Amino acid sequence: MTRRRWIADEVSGDRAALLGGHADHLFRVLRARVGEVFDIAAGQSVRRGRITLARADRVEFELGDEIPGAALAQITLLLAIFKFDRMEWAIEKCTELGVARIVPVISRRTDAHLAAASAKRAERWLRIARQAAEQSRRAAPPEIAAPARLAEVLNPPGSFRVVLAESEEQTLLRDLLKSNVSASEIMLAVGPEGGWTEDELQSFQHAGWISASLGNTILRAETAAIAATAVVVSALSSF
Numbered sequence: 001m002t003r004r005r006w007i008a009d010e011v012s013g014d015r016a017a018l019l020g021g022h023a024d025h026l027f028r029v030l031r032a033r034v035g036e037v038f039d040i041a042a043g044q045s046v047r048r049g050r051i052t053l054a055r056a057d058r059v060e061f062e063l064g065d066e067i068p069g070a071a072l073a074q075i076t077l078l079l080a081i082f083k084f085d086r087m088e089w090a091i092e093k094c095t096e097l098g099v100a101r102i103v104p105v106i107s108r109r110t111d112a113h114l115a116a117a118s119a120k121r122a123e124r125w126l127r128i129a130r131q132a133a134e135q136s137r138r139a140a141p142p143e144i145a146a147p148a149r150l151a152e153v154l155n156p157p158g159s160f161r162v163v164l165a166e167s168e169e170q171t172l173l174r175d176l177l178k179s180n181v182s183a184s185e186i187m188l189a190v191g192p193e194g195g196w197t198e199d200e201l202q203s204f205q206h207a208g209w210i211s212a213s214l215g216n217t218i219l220r221a222e223t224a225a226i227a228a229t230a231v232v233v234s235a236l237s238s239f
Helices: 020-029 084-097 114-135 173-178 198-206 221-238
Strands: 003-005 010-012 015-019 038-044 045-054 060-064 074-080 101-106 160-162 185-190 210-212
Touching: 003 114, 003 221, 015 020, 020 060, 038 060, 074 084, 074 221, 084 114, 084 221, 101 114, 160 173, 160 198, 173 210, 173 221, 185 221, 198 210
Parallel strands: 003 038, 074 101, 074 185, 160 185, 160 210
Antiparallel strands: 010 015, 015 060, 038 045, 045 060
C-alpha cells in the first residue's frame, strides 16, 4: 500500500516534525500513533519517517532512508487573477500536475476588488498548494510568488516563454512544444476571464513571448490553466 506523504514543518538532521493543524490532522483525523511510518518530505529529499512523538499540536519523526523520486518539470505558471474559488481550483490541480512556480498576475481584466484582495490570499494559496503537493506525493509545494503587475514579470531570464491567446489561430501549444524539443524550462502565461487584452498581448510579443492556443474551444480560465499545464508536462516528460 502507498504510504501517505507529509511535508515537514521542521527539519533538523535526522529529525522532522509536523506542527499545528498539520499535526492535528495526522493525530486526530488519521489517528496516527508512535511507531507508524510515513513518507516525509524534508527539504529537497523525501525520507522514511517513523513517529516518535504523537500529540495534537506536534508529531515528531525519526528519519530513515531516502526515497528516490522523479525530477519535476521546470514550469512557471503566470496565472492572471480571476474569481478566487476557480483560481484556487487551478492552483490545486496545477500543483498536482507538477508546476514549479506560480505567479499570480494582476491583469487589465482582473476585477479591481480581486486585485485589492489578492495579497491577503497568499497564505490560503500556499496552504492549498501544500495540501495538493502532499496528496500528489511531491517533495515540496510550488513556490507561489506575491501578486504582481504584468509589466513586472514579463522579462525573466533564460526561459522559453509561451502566452495562451484566444486570438492565436495558427499555432497550437502542443505543436509549438514539439518544435522546441530542447526547452527544459518553460514559462506559461494564462489570462483571466475574457482573456488578455490586445495591448497586453503586444507587450508579451515585444518581450519575446510566443503566442499559442489550445484549439478552437473557448475555455474557462481555470480549465485553460490545467489543460495547458498538462500539455506542457507531457511534452517535457517526452524530451
